[in-house]
Amino acid sequence: MFIPTNTEHDKLYIVDDNYLEAKLRILLEMKGEIGLIVRMGLYSVLREEELVYAHKKSVCPNLAGCNCDKLHVMNKPNKTSIVLIQWHRGHKKCYFSIIPTNLWQEFRKLPSFDYNPHIKSAHAYIKAKDPILNFMWLRKAHYNVMCRVLKPFEANVLAGRAKTVDAKHYAMYELDSMSKNYVDAWSKFGLDDLSVKQ
Ligand SMILES: [Zn+2]
Secondary structure (H helix, E strand, O other): OOOEEEEOOOOOOOOHHHHHHHHHHHHHOOOHHHHHHHHHHHHHHHHHHHHHHHHOOOEEOOOOOOOOOOEEEEEOOOHHHHHHHHEEOEEEEEEEEEEHHHHHHHHHHOOOOOOHHHHHHHHHHHHOOOOOOOOHHHHHHHHHHHHOOOOHHHHHHHHHOOOHHHHHHHHOHHHHHHHHHHHHHHHHHOOOOOOOOO
């Protein structure tokens, strides 16, 4: 059962857990480079242009107290990484992303990554598997999964839809609990191992 409820923030509530889990299984069966890109879209909740940016931008070796415009990555003991991105374009804001560490590392190893051909191919491949699915659906699925554990407001922080001041608060004080909740949310859908296998 698919009940789309579009709001001003293009949120989509996929109300049925079994439906969502079945669709996630289709997506996570994908292997190779396409599988890696699909996982990045799903687990990072980054927008397409943000994925391209996160692949290209260099990573700063400093962790704390740095104001440079590079990416800053903190690896957590629960096998997730917090990637501080802080890239804003108009109303689209990207503060930070929680990504399984191994997936982030494999993504960064891709020799090239652009909208065309990488995201475009992944999009076509997803649609061919199931016409209801597409690359944008990955963000909606992430939001729905996160809302099983996080408050909708927190899921929006992760999806880059929160106010800057709220996102800064979370980036400074709540990252450990958020990364724990992130892992718990996926495990509610039977996804206990978020690593990517080659
Ligand atoms: Zn820096």
